[in-house]
Amino acid sequence: MKAWNKGGQRHRRDLFRFCAAAFLASGAAATCPIAACAQQPAKVFRIGILSPAASPSTKAFDALREGLRELGYIDGANITFEYRLAAGDYGGLPAMAADLVRLPVDLIVTDGGIATQAAQQVTRAIPIVAATIGEDPVGAGRAASLAHPGGNVTGFTGFDLAAKRVELLKEAFPAVSRIAALRNPASLMLSLQATEEAAHALGLQLRPIAVATAGEIPAGFEAALGGGAEALVVLPDGMFWNERGRIVALAAQYRLPAIYEEREYVNDGGLISYGRNGSSRAPSRPICRCSGRRHSSWSSISRPPMRSA
Numbered sequence: 001m002k003a004w005n006k007g008g009q010r011h012r013r014d015l016f017r018f019c020a021a022a023f024l025a026s027g028a029a030a031t032c033p034i035a036a037c038a039q040q041p042a043k044v045f046r047i048g049i050l051s052p053a054a055s056p057s058t059k060a061f062d063a064l065r066e067g068l069r070e071l072g073y074i075d076g077a078n079i080t081f082e083y084r085l086a087a088g089d090y091g092g093l094p095a096m097a098a099d100l101v102r103l104p105v106d107l108i109v110t111d112g113g114i115a116t117q118a119a120q121q122v123t124r125a126i127p128i129v130a131a132t133i134g135e136d137p138v139g140a141g142r143a144a145s146l147a148h149p150g151g152n153v154t155g156f157t158g159f160d161l162a163a164k165r166v167e168l169l170k171e172a173f174p175a176v177s178r179i180a181a182l183r184n185p186a187s188l189m190l191s192l193q194a195t196e197e198a199a200h201a202l203g204l205q206l207r208p209i210a211v212a213t214a215g216e217i218p219a220g221f222e223a224a225l226g227g228g229a230e231a232l233v234v235l236p237d238g239m240f241w242n243e244r245g246r247i248v249a250l251a252a253q254y255r256l257p258a259i260y261e262e263r264e265y266v267n268d269g270g271l272i273s274y275g276r277n278g279s280s281r282a283p284s285r286p287i288c289r290c291s292g293r294r295h296s297s298w299s300s301i302s303r304p305p306m307r308s309a
Contacts, residue, residue, distance in 0.1 A: 045079045048100035050119055051111035052238025054087040060131075064109070086115075088214060088239035090186040093118040101126060110155075112238050114187060116142060120153055130155030136190055161261070162191045162235070163198035165274050169231050169259045170202050172272065176231045176257075178205045180224035182247070184237040185210045191235045214243045221250045232258040234265070236275075244268055 049061070065075055073079045082105055084096035097118040100108055109129045110116040116130040120142065130142065130153060143149030170176060181195050192208060199206035207227045211220040224232060232251060234240055240247060241262060248270045251258040260266070261275035 043078060045073070045107065046082060046103065046105045047079055048082045048084065048103070048105035048108040049111075050084050050093065050097055050100060050108055050115045052086045052088055052090060052093065052115060052242070053111060054085060054242050056081075056083045056085065060111070064131075086238075088242050090114050090184075090239075094121065098122045112187075112236070113140060113190075114238075116153065116155070120151070124152055126152065128153045128155075140190065161275060162194035165233055165259050165261070166195055166198035166202065166204070168272065168274055169233060169257065170204065173231055173257050176204070178207070178228045179231045179233060180227065180229035181206055181208045181233045181235055182211055182220055182224070182240065183208055183235045184239055185212055187235070187237050195233055195235065211240075214239060214246070217243060217246055218250060221254055221256070224256065225254055229256065232256050234258055234260045236261040244270070 049056070049064075053060075065081075068079060069075075075081060082100060082103060084093075084100055086092045086096060093115050097108070097115075100119075101123045105126065107127050107129065108119045108123070109131055110119050111131055113130075116128065117140070119126075119128050130137070137143040137149070137153070137155075138145060142153045143151060166179070169179065179199060181192060183192050196206055196208075207224065207229060209220045209224050209227075211217055234247060241264070244260075244262075244265050245268055247258075248265055248268050250256075251271070252269065257271055259272045259274060260270055261273060263273045263275065266273045
């Protein structure tokens with residue numbers, strides 16, 4: 001199985017392109033090189049997409065299809081996609097993962113830690129690509145180690161960026177002493193723990209605000225303000241990403257400086273994002289050079305450029 005190595009800087013959309021293409025090349029398609037597979041239309045790979053997203057019509061999924069197409073994998077010709085999208089309902093992911101295994105698919109691409117956990121719980125045989133994961137894969141039990149995971153999961157992790165987001169928020173607003181962290185209680189705790197540790201180290205008071213559904217988002221902002229929060233960290237979460245327009249609007253309405261992981265928040269009017277970023281052309285090129293290797297590594301995305309409105 002592929003490992004987790006130290007990688008470069010890539011945007012969330014690019015991770016989908018890079019991870020899925022890499023795993024098709026060296027995992028699900030290991031018995032057939034890319035060029036050869038592209039010439040054998042009889043072989044059709046079935047790719048399962050497991051995500052808390054609400055629609056397959058997103059820039060991330062578009063980039064996944066584009067990246068595979070550049071490598072000769074054409075939807076409807078030699079690959080097909082099976083989308084299982086929870087629309088923010090994390091409770092539905094385990095059943096969706098089991099459905100993909102029953103089909104079965106040749107590869108599962110997951111979006112986020114909860115989706116990866118759901119997939120890993122139902123299969124230890126089908127290759128899993130964690131395209132976006134905001135947790136420590138070793139601490140979360142996804143891998144035995146970054147270099148030698150020893151299982152069927154590979155991908156990218158940006159868990160080490162949570163603390164940096166707190167640092168940047170304090171740097172941008174040095175007078176701030178109380179911050180809130182918007183979190184989905186269904187998500188894993190590692191990002192929150194890193195955020196809490198960073199806030200403590202900087203002498204900041206941090207109040208976690210649990211928001212389990214989209215309907216609770218306005219109440220979450222009211223709770224943050226009621227607790228005296230002067231700034232906000234929005235923790236990585238698929239439901240939050242689906243509702244980013246509302247979150248950005250509420251932050252502006254309440255004049256609450258906020259920092260996010262994905263740059264789509266900034267594209268939609270948010271103040272600051274700090275997360276995976278990079279060239280839109282970079283991800284698919286390195287794949288061609290490592291497509292014949294059975295073992296590479298998890299990629300730990302570190303120190304990407306900060307984006308601000």
